[in-house]
Amino acid sequence: MPATPESSAGAADVAVENDYDGFAEAYAAENETSLINAYYARPAILDLAGDVAGRRILDAGCGAGPLSAALRDRGAIVAGFDRSTKMVELARQRLGDDADLRVADIAGPLPYPDAAFDDVVAALVLHYLEDWTAPLAELRRVLKPGGRLIVVVNHPVILKMEQREADYFAISKWSSEYTFNGQKAVLTYWHRPLHAMTDAFTAAGFRTAVISEPHPAPEARELFSDELARFPSGAFLSFLFFVLEAV
Template sequence: MSVTSRSHAENDYDAFAEAYAAENETSLINAYYTRPAILDLAGDVSGRRILDAGCGAGPLFQALRDRGADMTGFDLSAKMVELARKRLGDDAALRVADIGKPLPFPDDEFDDVVAALVLHYLEDWAAPLAELRRVLKPGGRLILAVNHPIIFKLVHPEADYFATVKWSDEYSFNGQTTELTYWHRPLHAMTDAFTAAGFRTSVVSEPHPAPGARERFPEELAGKTAFLCFLFFVLEAA
């Protein structure tokens, strides 16, 4: 779940890979929200060939593999791939690759692609979505999570929601502070990009946290049934 295309030192996951991976294991946002939501959307994956695009340190790869999927993963961060290999074993199909460039996989190779918290780092979605469509079998699924577009407007109420805008925010991962830079785009720009790349949108989801989240994070979830954070899609390769 780390960025798979970047420029210069922006979003350099190599610099904070270990801290991010450690935080990712138990955090509300990752362990009790993003991964459970992706797994729910994926459903029964036994025997399906799945590509984890932006696999990070491999927790989603492992969870899908444990459910019987035949997994392949890539990330731009060499350090993240190193951590994923330690987690998943030397025989895991992992490599360093950039979602913003041609991917090192044949056409029609996968039944599903998961891209959790990847695309919102990219200004251009056309080339990455075209590559993900290329490596999917006809009828295959792209399951993805991105920043909910309302978040940018909540953080910057004076901003133009309908513009595609670069913005940054500061985060602390396991005690290490870093800045992440995103590209906001309105919802219609997302769905237009999906259609242009040859996808049909079958699910749009704003999920609740997973069971156990309320007990583990009582302060963060006090008075809430759900919260605005990421937006989840299931797209079908037309």
């Protein structure tokens, strides 16, 4: 969820679910400077990742590549994939023709050997999937023993904030409309309660090391003073961040 949703919609109203090829350029442009992505999700991921110099990192659902670029700038050896061909094209423009970028679907087999990476980042991608079993198994497969999986998903309270009558404990599908750089788009998600997330991580062979509800970057308070005026603590609910260790 890259921005505050403008309205909620039933999943049946969505013709093509999560059609990133259709709004890739607008999405990428919006998220270069947005509060939710540029000053909240990406800084929090980089803080959780810590010192990545020399580490091989897979950016799962890399989009247009801003996180891959930031990790590479910190000395990581980065590979990335995305289901959207257009997103991968934009990432290649950012990272260069020699970057290891591929079109692949996190819901299917991944084109990497076993134990290829020290870390995997799956940011804002798992919440599009109803079933996490096979994707988590693949992410565990491509990680070295002891490697880390950093996961960012919609905070499970978001559905209740959007739809007060919704059943928090049910795994359920819901959609919201956004405007990215002037272009309207609909994103469709699968809500799952917190215990369902942690149960899935454990079943896939991960130990939950960190669960984080971070503040935005310090400079966000001045840059987005109107949006953040409603949050005296400086924090708000949007995503939930995990650091998982492959066991």
